[in-house]
Amino acid sequence: MKWQQVYEENPPLDSDLDDAELDARLAETWRQPHGLIGWFMSTDHKEIGRRYIITAFCHLLLAGLLAMIIRLQLAFPGMHLLSPDLYNQIFTTHGTVMMFLFAVPMVEGMMVYLVPLMVGSRIIAFPRLNAFSYYMYLFGGLMVWIAFFINSGPDAGWFAYVPLSGPEFGAGKRSDIWAQMITFTEVAGLAVALEIIVTILKFRAPGMTLNRLPIFVWASLVTSLMIALSMPSIVTTSTFLILDRLVGTHFFNPAEGGDSLLWQHLFWYFAHPEVYIVFLPPVGLAAHVIETFCRRRVFGYPAVVLAIIGQGFLSFGLWVHHMYATGLPHLGNSFFEASSVSIAIPSGTIIFCWLATIATGRVKIGVPMLWIISFFVLFVLGGLTGVMVASVPFDLQATDTYAIVGHLHFVLVGGTVALLLAAAWFWFPKITGRMLDDRLGTVQWALFLIGALVAFSAMFALGLSGMTRRVYTYPQGIGWDTLNLIASLGAWSIGLSFLLMLLNIFRALSRPRGGASNPYNASGLEWMVASPPPVYNYLRIPVIDSRTPLWNQPDSIGAVVGLRVDEREVLVTSAITTMPHMRDHVVAPSLWPFINSVVFTIMLIGSIYTPKAMVWGAVPVAIALIGWLYPRRVLAPRPEEVPS
Amino acid sequence: MKRLACLTPLLLAACSRNPSAVLDAASPSARATGWLFWFFLAVNGVIWLLVLGFLFYFLWRRRERTLTAPLIQADAAVERKLITRVGLAIGATVIILTLFVGVSYAVDRQLLAFQRRPQLEIEVTAHQWWWEVRYLSDQPSDIFVTANEIHVPLNTRVKLKLQSTDVIHSLWFPNLSGKRDIIPGHDGEMVILADRAGVWKGRCGEFCGLQHTYMELRLVAEPKAQFQTWEAAQRLPAADPVTAEALRGQQVFNGGPCAACHAIRTTTTASYSTNAPDLTHLKSRTTIGAGAAPNTKGYLSGWINDPHAMKPGVHMPAIQQNSKDHQALLAYLEGLK
Numbered sequence: 001m002k003w004q005q006v007y008e009e010n011p012p013l014d015s016d017l018d019d020a021e022l023d024a025r026l027a028e029t030w031r032q033p034h035g036l037i038g039w040f041m042s043t044d045h046k047e048i049g050r051r052y053i054i055t056a057f058c059h060l061l062l063a064g065l066l067a068m069i070i071r072l073q074l075a076f077p078g079m080h081l082l083s084p085d086l087y088n089q090i091f092t093t094h095g096t097v098m099m100f101l102f103a104v105p106m107v108e109g110m111m112v113y114l115v116p117l118m119v120g121s122r123i124i125a126f127p128r129l130n131a132f133s134y135y136m137y138l139f140g141g142l143m144v145w146i147a148f149f150i151n152s153g154p155d156a157g158w159f160a161y162v163p164l165s166g167p168e169f170g171a172g173k174r175s176d177i178w179a180q181m182i183t184f185t186e187v188a189g190l191a192v193a194l195e196i197i198v199t200i201l202k203f204r205a206p207g208m209t210l211n212r213l214p215i216f217v218w219a220s221l222v223t224s225l226m227i228a229l230s231m232p233s234i235v236t237t238s239t240f241l242i243l244d245r246l247v248g249t250h251f252f253n254p255a256e257g258g259d260s261l262l263w264q265h266l267f268w269y270f271a272h273p274e275v276y277i278v279f280l281p282p283v284g285l286a287a288h289v290i291e292t293f294c295r296r297r298v299f300g301y302p303a304v305v306l307a308i309i310g311q312g313f314l315s316f317g318l319w320v321h322h323m324y325a326t327g328l329p330h331l332g333n334s335f336f337e338a339s340s341v342s343i344a345i346p347s348g349t350i351i352f353c354w355l356a357t358i359a360t361g362r363v364k365i366g367v368p369m370l371w372i373i374s375f376f377v378l379f380v381l382g383g384l385t386g387v388m389v390a391s392v393p394f395d396l397q398a399t400d401t402y403a404i405v406g407h408l409h410f411v412l413v414g415g416t417v418a419l420l421l422a423a424a425w426f427w428f429p430k431i432t433g434r435m436l437d438d439r440l441g442t443v444q445w446a447l448f449l450i451g452a453l454v455a456f457s458a459m460f461a462l463g464l465s466g467m468t469r470r471v472y473t474y475p476q477g478i479g480w481d482t483l484n485l486i487a488s489l490g491a492w493s494i495g496l497s498f499l500l501m502l503l504n505i506f507r508a509l510s511r512p513r514g515g516a517s518n519p520y521n522a523s524g525l526e527w528m529v530a531s532p533p534p535v536y537n538y539l540r541i542p543v544i545d546s547r548t549p550l551w552n553q554p555d556s557i558g559a560v561v562g563l564r565v566d567e568r569e570v571l572v573t574s575a576i577t578t579m580p581h582m583r584d585h586v587v588a589p590s591l592w593p594f595i596n597s598v599v600f601t602i603m604l605i606g607s608i609y610t611p612k613a614m615v616w617g618a619v620p621v622a623i624a625l626i627g628w629l630y631p632r633r634v635l636a637p638r639p640e641e642v643p644s
Numbered sequence: 645m646k647r648l649a650c651l652t653p654l655l656l657a658a659c660s661r662n663p664s665a666v667l668d669a670a671s672p673s674a675r676a677t678g679w680l681f682w683f684f685l686a687v688n689g690v691i692w693l694l695v696l697g698f699l700f701y702f703l704w705r706r707r708e709r710t711l712t713a714p715l716i717q718a719d720a721a722v723e724r725k726l727i728t729r730v731g732l733a734i735g736a737t738v739i740i741l742t743l744f745v746g747v748s749y750a751v752d753r754q755l756l757a758f759q760r761r762p763q764l765e766i767e768v769t770a771h772q773w774w775w776e777v778r779y780l781s782d783q784p785s786d787i788f789v790t791a792n793e794i795h796v797p798l799n800t801r802v803k804l805k806l807q808s809t810d811v812i813h814s815l816w817f818p819n820l821s822g823k824r825d826i827i828p829g830h831d832g833e834m835v836i837l838a839d840r841a842g843v844w845k846g847r848c849g850e851f852c853g854l855q856h857t858y859m860e861l862r863l864v865a866e867p868k869a870q871f872q873t874w875e876a877a878q879r880l881p882a883a884d885p886v887t888a889e890a891l892r893g894q895q896v897f898n899g900g901p902c903a904a905c906h907a908i909r910t911t912t913t914a915s916y917s918t919n920a921p922d923l924t925h926l927k928s929r930t931t932i933g934a935g936a937a938p939n940t941k942g943y944l945s946g947w948i949n950d951p952h953a954m955k956p957g958v959h960m961p962a963i964q965q966n967s968k969d970h971q972a973l974l975a976y977l978e979g980l981k
Binding site: 296341388394401466551 | 665666667674676677680681684685688691692695696698699702703705706707708709710711712713714715716718722723726727729730733734737738741744745748749751752755756772810811812814816818821822823824825827828829830832845847848849850851852853854855856857956957
């Protein structure tokens, strides 16, 4: 087939049709294929985003279940429920899955679902890449769990320090599976980061200049740039590990001139920004919840945005605080102490701006707002304990003890998870068209908040009692019994709260659809469209003139017209001023992303067992890539049709 | 300050007389770090209560039953007031954080000062999952080796020269000092100065594999005279077996699998074992298996028969012996004071 551009005379445009007909035509044009095969072809960002969210939620539940088992083993001294080998696999899988397969993909899923809607676009940029990234994530996650259930779960900690994870001490294929899981998630993560950056910079509705960008979109932009800048570090180091294990290189072997400390630098250079990668998008989401439930714009928009950018920037300069005990020069440690502590300034700025918003708003304490309260209670504790463990002398006592376990759970559960739950409650009606039950939600919130406060405080205290991390049991009578039981009771309370959430979700989904498009009278563009949104998102591309369009201009949201209705077209605007630049053709749904993810998966999993898999595996990958990128007939606009 | 802490669960840690608690200091540096903790806790506790106090006060004062109409145009005077107040709060944050960094830096310098001019040097080698301890001296005949237990004289700065032969470990005496990672290829050191007599438990801090849990290094801080007695005893070769059974036990030890890894020095020139704990003065130590069990005859018997029951994954294999040999071996080992 010869590549050609076809110009048509008088193509049907959205300006020519009334709402009902436009809806019918767009629904037909943007239709996603049905059926089993159609399911694997979907390129709709809402469908892919939903799959990301559901898959990440499943990972959360499974890894949470592992946490419950860990707390059972540690609830009493001298328990023999788990062997040390199984215990090591369980805590490693818990940490690995929570960080790489729950937290990061969950924020990616929220970005994939919400960002195109929030910026007023019909679709995400590079929709096939988006579908591909999801299947890579899905297969990487499946690989880890299958390995876990056949007793090959990773067992060297989620940080996989060499030499313990290296060829000499990491037995079997466990660490290879861990390292290859990194490959899967980094492919998915980099792809999503790219799509989000381009979507935000080029697909914004006219009028949505940078100072009108919703805060979540700002957070998504910063996060995506952070993913793009930090992931190369873990790409490098996990490749070194795979090479050491698979083909006998000596990157980390001191006997041959390698250095095991290199792993720690490269790992934490990624893994510290990662904490902010999973924290900033929830902060952005929470800003919208607070705005809606306080009935006023978030106070200090420029300050909050600058704080988010500042956190993104600073988070690259403090990885060494994970390594105080490795014997780096004292002056270096002190420098990183100061830089670690300084990140509390933007964090504090966000918290003070939110307090100011609450102080001058008219607050309806709905369930999403309850989750914001739990953020304040838990995350502020996480931040304050964080300032403590940033101090070199105190950290040398606290590091690698349960004090850190308590601190990091305050931050991640109180920051990321609590805010994601606020967001889940807030956008559930938009995504599903149904409401969750408030009373069940309140009980769930109380169980969660009390459980988290009790469990993580007890863990912090255990650290001060000398309990080191990653111990599978402890003897009776050394002062750890009571606190461990308290920590376990708190953890089980969190577990119970998630059972209630599941119940709530199933009850909501069993009711018929029929939610209002804007049940909370919120201000963002995404509340303009039906719940759940139609496949094409917006009937006409909106034009906005404020930061809170549905509040400022509820009945007068303008529209850009001139897009074709018989072709998938999106409006591309300039990055800063959002002037319409061109109409861009969007690729059709396709099976190629799925086929590509399958052949990539075969190559990557094969390479765990033999380096030759990279050679023969490259053949189907090449064929699949050619199939994906094979040039096709494109209906392109005439140059003179480009709106200016 | 301590009463404030009693309001929190942290009290449970602070008040219990725990032999491995961070806040039960037995050295000047742990005391300084403990002080730093209480300082942080007091300031941070106040900040936490203030933030939550403001939050709940505002929520209560501004509460509404329903979602009201949104406030589109904020009152400029109110916003200006907010800018001042938020600005002040951020300013206060900067000041407090600067104070924290300053205080922490001062304590860090103080800890360094405690480490000057060490008076005794001990080489500690971390193995999966036990500690080899070598007391260094200018006199080669004064050097001796033991395992999983360190004795130090009180009020003496002791330099521990740290090295690892396998994976990354980390040495931590909660009552005495912070952790120091022991990274293969990077020899490290830490200086400890115990000023309270007692048995202080040290642990491996960095996850190091199957038996990271039982990798204990006990530190006995004792008055100088007592230490010197212990030191002199450790330098001696092993006690000769006195009974016929113990003599047979010695043959079992030397002829069987034990001697493949462990050593029991019977002469002053014999060498120490470095692949497994040296057993020359086994019964002078309080635990077996680096903290896995108390060092009693019963546990020792169980340990030899099946060490994996007490410490799953330990590198020592289960030893198959007939009961006569086993009893004889025990009799011999029990005599190694």
